[in-house]
Amino acid sequence: MADCQRSMRKRIVVKVGSNVLTTDRGKLDITRVSALVDQIVWLRENGFDVVLVSSGAVACGRNELRVGHSLDSVEQRQLFSAMGQVKLMGLYYDLFREFSIHVGQVLTTKENFQSERSYQNQRACMEVMLENDVLPIVNENDTVSVEELMFTDNDELSGLIAKMIGAEMLVLLTGVDGLYNGNPQDVGSEVIRCVTAGDDVSRFVLPSKSSSGRGGMTSKFQTALSVAEAGIRVIIANGNRDDILPLLIKNPSDTVHTEFVPTGR
Numbered sequence: 536m537a538d539c540q541r542s543m544r545k546r547i548v549v550k551v552g553s554n555v556l557t558t559d560r561g562k563l564d565i566t567r568v569s570a571l572v573d574q575i576v577w578l579r580e581n582g583f584d585v586v587l588v589s590s591g592a593v594a595c596g597r598n599e600l601r602v603g604h605s606l607d608s609v610e611q612r613q614l615f616s617a618m619g620q621v622k623l624m625g626l627y628y629d630l631f632r633e634f635s636i637h638v639g640q641v642l643t644t645k646e647n648f649q650s651e652r653s654y655q656n657q658r659a660c661m662e663v664m665l666e667n668d669v670l671p672i673v674n675e676n677d678t679v680s681v682e683e684l685m686f687t688d689n690d691e692l693s694g695l696i697a698k699m700i701g702a703e704m705l706v707l708l709t710g711v712d713g714l715y716n717g718n719p720q721d722v723g724s725e726v727i728r729c730v731t732a733g734d735d736v737s738r739f740v741l742p743s744k745s746s747s748g749r750g751g752m753t754s755k756f757q758t759a760l761s762v763a764e765a766g767i768r769v770i771i772a773n774g775n776r777d778d779i780l781p782l783l784i785k786n787p788s789d790t791v792h793t794e795f796v797p798t799g800r
């Protein structure tokens with residue numbers, strides 16, 4: 536019986552970027568993480584199984600340790616992600632435990648999505664967690680991922696996870712309200728509310744990136760197109776807005792965001 540009920544639940548992948556989880560000074564924003572946890576709890580209480588793809592490990596770790604000598608970019612990524620991931624998961628563990636929600640850490644690499652055998656193994660890992668009501672918290676394993684074989688960023692990773700688990704929806708939470716029809720800083724620019732197959736909006740995608748993570752609108756756009764083509768709704772929205780996740784479900788028309796409508800709908 537319990538299993539039947541679980542299989543009826545919709546699956547949603549929420550990806551949250553480093554720029555949402557950390558303050559301007561690069562510290563973990565505990566208030567923001569706590570608000571995100573409350574919203575994920577709301578999703579679970581309202582019929583969704585959630586997979587959280589969380590960035591922020593490197594940004595968190597960078598603040599933990601002052602290194603007196605220079606480190607190259609690979610050393611920095613390995614050292615800071617190793618330290619920051621512990622801190623990040625510790626916080627998620629404590630916050631979700633208040634709601635009696637079990638969390639599990641999934642650290643993965645691009646290789647796990649490449650051969651059929653690895654793909655099925657990764658899928659089985661996600662399924663066993665969801666079937667047992669454990670909330671997967673996913674990140675790239677930056678300690679061992681090698682430059683040539685890295686995900687572009689966690690946007691790409693979240694898209695692959697959404698397809699892998701047959702998600703209903705992928706929500707990419709970032710520091711802006713969505714994809715704008717101009718520079719987000721310009722007063723005249725507006726958020727494009729809906730992108731359907733065949734709309735040519737690529738000229739609006741600016742190549743800017745956040746200072747704390749690897750992502751940017753270009754990769755969000757590419758991920759969104761490819762995931763929507765696989766039949767999954769994709770939303771880009773502002774993770775700094777209060778209650779953004781419940782609002783996107785309860786009142787999408789009054790909540791600013793960009794939606795990529797799945798092909799064929």
Ligand code: GLU
Pocket residue numbers: 553589590591592593594616674675677687688689690747748749750
């Ligand atoms: N995996 C990186 C981290 O946890 C983030 C990559 C990205 O910015 O998408 O810091």
